[in-house]
Amino acid sequence: TGVTWRTSREPDERESLREALQSADADLIITTGGVSVGDHDLVRAVLVDLGAEIVVHGVAQKPGKPMLFAMLDGVPVFGLPGNPRAVMVLFWEYVLPFLRKLMGAADPFLRSEHLPLAEGLTVKGDRTEFRAACVREGRVELLRDEGSHMLRSLVEAEALAVIPSDQRDLRPGDRLEVHYLPGR
Numbered sequence: 001t002g003v004t005w006r007t008s009r010e011p012d013e014r015e016s017l018r019e020a021l022q023s024a025d026a027d028l029i030i031t032t033g034g035v036s037v038g039d040h041d042l043v044r045a046v047l048v049d050l051g052a053e054i055v056v057h058g059v060a061q062k063p064g065k066p067m068l069f070a071m072l073d074g075v076p077v078f079g080l081p082g083n084p085r086a087v088m089v090l091f092w093e094y095v096l097p098f099l100r101k102l103m104g105a106a107d108p109f110l111r112s113e114h115l116p117l118a119e120g121l122t123v124k125g126d127r128t129e130f131r132a133a134c135v136r137e138g139r140v141e142l143l144r145d146e147g148s149h150m151l152r153s154l155v156e157a158e159a160l161a162v163i164p165s166d167q168r169d170l171r172p173g174d175r176l177e178v179h180y181l182p183g184r
Contacts, residue, residue: 012040021050021072028102029075030095033082036066043079044068052077060165061128064090088154089130092181110160110179115140117161120171128165132157133178140176158184 006026010016012034021029034043035057044057052072057079059067063086068079078095080087092110100108118139123129132143132153140161143153162177163170170176 012042014042014046017042017046018050021046021077024075026075028099029072029077031077031079032087033080035068035079035081041066044070047072047077047079060126061130062125063130064093065127067094069094084151085154088151089160092160093130093179096182110181112177112179114175115178116173116175117142117170118172120169120174123163123168123170126165129163130160130179131163133159133161135159135178140178157181 006024008020010020017034031043034041044054047054047068047070050072052070054068054070056067056069058065063083064081065086066079066081067086067090068077070077070079076098078090078098080090080095097108097110115135116139118136118141121142131145134141134143134157140159142161143157145153159181160179162179167174
């Protein structure tokens with residue numbers, strides 16, 4: 001038993017990506033970048049060309065909307081977007097629980113609880129948001145919202161606060177689900 005990591009960095013070229021996926025020889029494949037809808041986002045197209053079953057492509061959340069999950073010849077493939085914040089959130093919320101479940105964990109998800117919000121806020125958009133947070137005196141404090149490429153608040157966070165898509169105007173005391181990050 002054990003874990004072997006193999007990594008490769010592939011250019012945004014169809015043949016290079018095809019070769020990397022075909023030769024992966026892995027129990028699980030994780031890609032970063034190339035899963036959105038731009039000209040250089042080739043992961044989905046290459047997986048389809050290889051006969052993969054696309055199970056999910058796109059989740060109604062921020063960050064991480066273009067996430068992809070597929071099965072390629074019996075091998076699970078997580079296609080994560082290219083921005084670092086989305087990669088971290090998607091790894092904690094989807095990939096890590098998936099790995100824990102494969103390893104036999106009875107409860108593979110991040111430890112969670114519902115706690116009152118320390119300060120109110122208005123959220124734009126219509127997707128569920130995962131925001132960096134800390135818990136102080138039993139209340140959720142959201143850390144400064146940063147761009148999708150910025151990681152400081154995630155480094156400082158002890159949890160992710162989940163803001164549901166149907167809650168846009170939040171008041172102090174409103175309860176949010178909080179997912180505690182591993183090792184914090």
